[in-house]
Amino acid sequence: DIQLTQSPSFLSASVGDRVTITCRASQGISSYLAWYQQKPGKAPKLLIYAASTLQSGVPSRFSGSGSGTEFTLTISSLQPEDFATYYCQQLNSYLFTFGPGTKVDIK
Amino acid sequence: QVQLQESGPGLVKPSETLSLTCAVSGYSISSGYYWGWIRQPPGKGLEWIGSIYHSGSTYYNPSLKSRVTISVDTSKNQFSLKLSSVTAADTAVYYCARVEGANHLDYWGQGTLVTVSS
Numbered sequence: 412d413i414q415l416t417q418s419p420s421f422l423s424a425s426v427g428d429r430v431t432i433t434c435r436a437s438q439g440i441s442s443y444l445a446w447y448q449q450k451p452g453k454a455p456k457l458l459i460y461a462a463s464t465l466q467s468g469v470p471s472r473f474s475g476s477g478s479g480t481e482f483t484l485t486i487s488s489l490q491p492e493d494f495a496t497y498y499c500q501q502l503n504s505y506l507f508t509f510g511p512g513t514k515v516d517i518k
Numbered sequence: 519q520v521q522l523q524e525s526g527p528g529l530v531k532p533s534e535t536l537s538l539t540c541a542v543s544g545y546s547i548s549s550g551y552y553w554g555w556i557r558q559p560p561g562k563g564l565e566w567i568g569s570i571y572h573s574g575s576t577y578y579n580p581s582l583k584s585r586v587t588i589s590v591d592t593s594k595n596q597f598s599l600k601l602s603s604v605t606a607a608d609t610a611v612y613y614c615a616r617v618e619g620a621n622h623l624d625y626w627g628q629g630t631l632v633t634v635s636s
Contacts, residue, residue, distance in 0.1 A: 412580070445622035447564075454613055454626035455564065466624070498564055502621040505577040507554070507566035 413437050413503050415510035423518045430486040432513045434499035439479045445500045446475055446484045448493075449512075455498060459484065489515070520544040522614050522627035529633050530608075536601040536632055540614030541594075548572050548592040552617035555588060555599045557610040558629075565610075569617055570597055604634045 414437040424430050434444065442462040447455035457466045459475035462482055472487045486493055494517055499510040526538035540553070547553065554569040568578035570588045578586050582601070590597040601608060611629040618624040 443621045447623075449564075454629050455623070456626075457622060457624050460619065460622040460624075500564075500622065505569065506579070507556075507569070509564040509566065512563045 412506070413440060413501060413508055415499055415501060415508050417497075417499060417510040417513050419513060420511065421514045421516065423516050424489050425518045426489055426491055428489045428518075430489050430493075430515060432484045432497055432499075432515075434477075434482045434484070434510050436480045436482075436501060440501045440503060442478045443502055444475075444477070444482045446473075447498045447500065448495045449498065450495045458497075486515075520616060520625045522616065522625055524612060524614050524627045524630040526630060526632070528631060529635060530604055531636050532605055532634055533603055536599070536604050536608060536634070538599045538612055538614075538630065538632070539596050540598070540627060541596045542616075543595070545616075546592075547590060547595050547597065553590070553597050554615050554617050554623065556613045556615060556623070557608075558613070559607075559610045567599065567601075567612075606634050608632070609634045 416435045418433045444462045446459040449455040458469050463475045474485045496512045496514045498512050521543045523541045530536045552569045552571050555567040568588045570576045570590050585602045587600040611631050613629045614627045615623040616625040
């Protein structure tokens with residue numbers, strides 16, 4: 412099974428900060444990685460798929476990069492509505508795996 | 519606009535079977551796509567349970583496979599989850615979602631909390 416790790420687990424940032432979250436896969440997954448944002452009491456929301464493709468309607472301050480085993484989610488200028496938990500996700504042989512999550516909190 | 523809505527009992531007794539249904543609107547399940555179930559224990563991360571294609575082909579999380587059954591009813595445009603022999607560890611918010619491009623989840627239901635308790 413492919414495992415995903417995320418770093419950091421928690422980060423404290425201010426509005427306007429540039430934020431980067433890393434997701435690492437236990438083996439190469441090409442570019443089959445997605446990122447989700449989840450706010451308390453809500454379902455996850457798809458932000459990015461195929462490592463770097465922005466989902467329709469998602470602000471351009473969100474971007475993704477990477478391939479193989481290391482991927483990043485970047486928020487270029489953190490906005491108040493971006494304080495949430497972020498998860499990466501991969502699919503290999505029809506089996507999904509999620510990363511453990513990164514909580515972005517207000518500094 | 520594709521919408522998904524989970525329904526089912528919010529309380530299940532230990533050792534019994536958890537049963538949930540996901541009603542899909544705005545898209546015909548028989549037209550394609552895989553459809554999946556994901557759960558999230560209180561305060562914890564996301565765990566994929568399994569996925570089903572409109573034809574009935576299924577894929578399950580190996581850690582739950584012995585207890586999970588996912589089925590589809592194209593006439594009602596819905597798919598269902600059954601999880602047998604539940605314990606307190608199965609207490610979670612259960613989400614249904616659509617699998618886009620065979621590798622990510624683009625539409626999600628709002629989620630339903632299922633508590634396992636006597």
